[in-house]
Amino acid sequence: MHIRWSCCANFTMFQQSFKYYKAKCKTPDLSNVIDFDHYDDEDTGQPILQNSISFERNLNICKKNHIRMPAGLKPLNVWRSYALDNHPGLLVIRNPFTERGQRYWAARCLQDYPRGPNKVNLNERLFPDSARSDWWKELHQCDNLKEMQRLKVAMRWTTFGYHHNWDTKIYDVSMHSPVPDDLNSLCAFFASVLGFNNFKAEAGIVNYYPIGTSLSGHTDHSEPNHSAPLFSFSFGQTAIFLIGGKTNDETPTALYIHSGDVLIMSEESRLCYHAVPRIIKTQSSWTSELKIKDIEIEELEENCLDKALLQKVGDWNFWKPFSWYLNDSRININVRQVLKPGESTL
Numbered sequence: 001m002h003i004r005w006s007c008c009a010n011f012t013m014f015q016q017s018f019k020y021y022k023a024k025c026k027t028p029d030l031s032n033v034i035d036f037d038h039y040d041d042e043d044t045g046q047p048i049l050q051n052s053i054s055f056e057r058n059l060n061i062c063k064k065n066h067i068r069m070p071a072g073l074k075p076l077n078v079w080r081s082y083a084l085d086n087h088p089g090l091l092v093i094r095n096p097f098t099e100r101g102q103r104y105w106a107a108r109c110l111q112d113y114p115r116g117p118n119k120v121n122l123n124e125r126l127f128p129d130s131a132r133s134d135w136w137k138e139l140h141q142c143d144n145l146k147e148m149q150r151l152k153v154a155m156r157w158t159t160f161g162y163h164h165n166w167d168t169k170i171y172d173v174s175m176h177s178p179v180p181d182d183l184n185s186l187c188a189f190f191a192s193v194l195g196f197n198n199f200k201a202e203a204g205i206v207n208y209y210p211i212g213t214s215l216s217g218h219t220d221h222s223e224p225n226h227s228a229p230l231f232s233f234s235f236g237q238t239a240i241f242l243i244g245g246k247t248n249d250e251t252p253t254a255l256y257i258h259s260g261d262v263l264i265m266s267e268e269s270r271l272c273y274h275a276v277p278r279i280i281k282t283q284s285s286w287t288s289e290l291k292i293k294d295i296e297i298e299e300l301e302e303n304c305l306d307k308a309l310l311q312k313v314g315d316w317n318f319w320k321p322f323s324w325y326l327n328d329s330r331i332n333i334n335v336r337q338v339l340k341p342g343e344s345t346l
């Protein structure tokens, strides 16, 4: 006991939690991880207490029934959003996407976003230019299973908008590619529904997490604008997400982030420590054919979505490779505003 304690003493409270949930040798006890789904049916208007963490079901957004919904999202009156009392500004909307919507965004993250001029993490010494400029295509042209697996798990991030420089942690005006129109409009929709009226999607990171990978504790402070919220969309397998305080001395709260969940870090929580210590396989990824008449897609407000892709993701033959990827991976799209209001360049 003494030995264990003295070894932990070198780690901050945040790091201790991170190591606990990340542990590979022994599956951690997950009973303290907040699961918003436990309270699916409860709508008492009272704070909910789970493992001494209090959170509230936030009903404000459900009142705006008149808003026309973009394709791929469920109607506002069925959305459930949660706020944690001990982490002001942190909001979770529990999967507001339709299955087709989830498939659409996962497919965009796999086949389209990791292509030039967007940047990817794949190292030029380890991967050919063809993989660095179109990873998904290269992956499916691979005829060697071992090489295919190496390429699959090597993809960890792609960036667009102002590219995040992971070494200097400074955005550089010369490193910029367009933010995809569909993602821009998705963020604009969430921002307007939540009342963040002037939000601009200016930098995006898509994080790819094959099971067994993690993201260690950090704060996202590189953006000159710290007052705009950060939007985070997750698809595929479930993450344990840790949200801590402004310093890593505070013990973080652990939450499950499931496929389709939208997490918003605003106000006080915008600059708080957070991490993803573990990905847990919780779902077999949507193996069916999606039955929706073409006409229904025509009728939906598209909000810059690629209509052909929205259509195709319902087709099993097209969707199969994406399902194969998501079967043991999670994808997270992380979108920030970089510039302060009124500024037009860095």
Ligand SMILES: O=C(O)CCC(=O)C(=O)O
Binding pocket: 205, 207, 215, 220, 232, 234, 239, 241, 274, 275, 276, 332, 334
């Ligand atoms: O994967 C996540 O949920 C978080 C990603 C993140 O924190 C980041 O990209 O800065």
Ligand SMILES: [Fe+2]
Binding pocket: 218, 219, 220, 274
């Ligand atoms: Fe982050």
